[in-house]
Amino acid sequence: MSSLLTHTNGKSKSLPDGTTETNREQRMKEKIGFIGVGAMGSGMAANLLAKGWLVTVLAYRKREAVDRLKTLGASEVATARELAEAADVIVLCVTGSDQVQQLLSGRDGICAAEKPLLLIDCSTSNPAITTKLAEELLQSGIILVDAPLARTPKEAAEGTLDVMVGGSPEAVARARPILEAFSSRIVQTGGVGTAHTMKLLNNFVSMGYSAIYSEALMLAAKAGLTPQVFDSVLRGSRMDCGFYQAFFEFVLNRNENAQRFAMVNALKDMSYLASFAQSVQAANPVGAAVRNSFAAAVAAGKGESFVPALSDVVAALNGVSLTEMNGPAE
Numbered sequence: 001m002s003s004l005l006t007h008t009n010g011k012s013k014s015l016p017d018g019t020t021e022t023n024r025e026q027r028m029k030e031k032i033g034f035i036g037v038g039a040m041g042s043g044m045a046a047n048l049l050a051k052g053w054l055v056t057v058l059a060y061r062k063r064e065a066v067d068r069l070k071t072l073g074a075s076e077v078a079t080a081r082e083l084a085e086a087a088d089v090i091v092l093c094v095t096g097s098d099q100v101q102q103l104l105s106g107r108d109g110i111c112a113a114e115k116p117l118l119l120i121d122c123s124t125s126n127p128a129i130t131t132k133l134a135e136e137l138l139q140s141g142i143i144l145v146d147a148p149l150a151r152t153p154k155e156a157a158e159g160t161l162d163v164m165v166g167g168s169p170e171a172v173a174r175a176r177p178i179l180e181a182f183s184s185r186i187v188q189t190g191g192v193g194t195a196h197t198m199k200l201l202n203n204f205v206s207m208g209y210s211a212i213y214s215e216a217l218m219l220a221a222k223a224g225l226t227p228q229v230f231d232s233v234l235r236g237s238r239m240d241c242g243f244y245q246a247f248f249e250f251v252l253n254r255n256e257n258a259q260r261f262a263m264v265n266a267l268k269d270m271s272y273l274a275s276f277a278q279s280v281q282a283a284n285p286v287g288a289a290v291r292n293s294f295a296a297a298v299a300a301g302k303g304e305s306f307v308p309a310l311s312d313v314v315a316a317l318n319g320v321s322l323t324e325m326n327g328p329a330e
Contacts, residue, residue, distance in 0.1 A: 031056065032178065033087030035080065035103060036123070037065040039260060040149060041093035043156030044122070044182040049073050050159075051181045056086045080104075084113035089178060093122045093149075096268055097129040104133070116141035120175050122163075124148050124199050124265075126272045128279055131193035134167075143167070144192055145175045148199035149183075153260060160184040164202075166195035200276060203269045204287060206243055210266075210307050211293040213247055214314040221320040227251050250308035251322065263310060264303030267294040 034045045035058045042065040048055050049072045056075040059066045066076055077083050080103045084090060090110060092100055100123055104110045110117070119142055121130065127146075134144040145167035155161050161183040165172050172188055179186055189195045220230050231248055234240060249258035270291035277284040297303065297313040315322050 030088040030178075031086060033058070033083040033090040034074075034093070035083065035090065036093035037069060038062055038093070039153040040156045040161075041065075041091075041122075042069065043153060043158075044091070044093060044161070045069050045074065046072055046157065047159040047182040048178070053178070053181065056083055058083045079108040080110045081108045081112045084110045084115055084117060087117065089118040089120065089175075091120045091122060091178065095265065096123055096272070097125040099123065100125055100133070101129070104137075111137075111140055111142070114140070117143070118171065118174055119144045120178065121146050121196075122149055124203065124269055124272075125196050127193040127196040127200065127276060130196045134192040143171045145171050146192055146195040147175065147179060148195055150199070150202060155184075156182060163187070164189050164195040164198045166190055166198075167192045197276065200269060200273045203266070204273050204290065207266050207270060207294065207307070208286065208290050209243055210247060210310050211290045213244070213251075214293065214311040217251065217311050217322055218315045218318050218320060221315060221322060221325060222318065226325040227322050247308045247311075250306070251311055254323075256306060256309075259306055259308050261307050262304050263294050263297045263307055266307055267291065267298050267303070270294055 031054045032048055033056050034041065034048070037045050037057055037059075042062070045055055045057060046069060049069065054075075055069070055073070056077055057066055057069055058077055058080060066074075070076060075086070077086060092103065094100060094103070100121060102109075106112065110119070119137065121144060125146065125148070130144070130146050137144050145165060147163050147165040149156070150162035150164070151160070159182045162185045163179050163183045164187050165175065165179065166189045167175070168191070176186065187198075189198050217227055217230060220227070227248075231252060234244065235248075246259040249255045270287065273287050274284070274291055277287060293310060293314065296317065297305070297310050300313055300317075302309060302313050311322060
């Protein structure tokens with residue numbers, strides 16, 4: 001039997017996530033606070049506004065994004081505490097656990113409002129810290145849901161992100177209509193903390209590809225094989241994928257915006273993965289190697305460059321250049 005059932009009174013339809021249309025209409029009246037309107041967050045907040053939510057924002061790093069959102073109907077406050085006082089639900093889209101904890105604490109922090117809230121953490125945070133925070137915040141009436149993101153700022157602006165979400169069934173059901181405003185796919189991963197764990201694993205796979213591509217390109221250059229020859233073999237093969245194509249858009253065409261994720265953030269995520277592996281007493285030698293690749297890039301002063309630039313860093317460390325190799329090898 002379908003999960004789309006109409007109650008006998010004909011007024012409230014049950015939806016696949018267990019909520020009803022009436023419940024969703026009520027939740028649409030909840031006021032949203034949003035912190036972190038950067039490359040991803042600005043598109044997410046714009047979609048919330050476009051779909052009828054009342055949104056208040058806090059300038060975190062980018063003033064121009066706040067000004068644009070205000071023209072779309074957003075309100076602005078000066079502190080996280082004021083944001084909490086104005087909101088029923090707060091969405092965080094910041095770098096990681098350190099920034100989340102800073103926003104929660106202090107006399108101008110979220111917790112200082114002493115108000116029950118739903119907190120949706122879309123950052124890529126350390127799952128061990130997320131789980132601990134959830135327990136602590138519950139004592140103050142704040143329910144934490146971890147909802148990290150996949151895909152790019154383009155999909156954030158289009159409202160077609162992928163979202164992993166962890167939390168109690170009730171909290172996830174409450175968060176879902178908000179998440180649907182900027183996503184096309186929502187995967188419920190389990191209890192709180194599981195979504196941040198899954199996000200780290202997702203990033204481990206993608207950063208692992210990046211490290212392998214970079215080392216393979218360096219070895220190819222050592223052998224006199226150009227990036228073009230390398231690509232002509234892999235493109236269209238079983239090794240090809242969307243991530244490969246975005247990475248090589250930089251390698252071949254020097255498009256720095258093809259994959260907008262800074263290497264300093266990649267190192268942060270791989271460090272979180274190492275912390276998680278240690279907490280479960282798992283040996284993860286591949287993860288350590290991937291982390292060290294990005295640590296070398298950051299140590300070389302390239303932390304703010306985007307991930308595909310790792311290929312240039314690895315090449316330079318080995319005395320070759322990918323950009324100076326023009327045309328196929330003889």
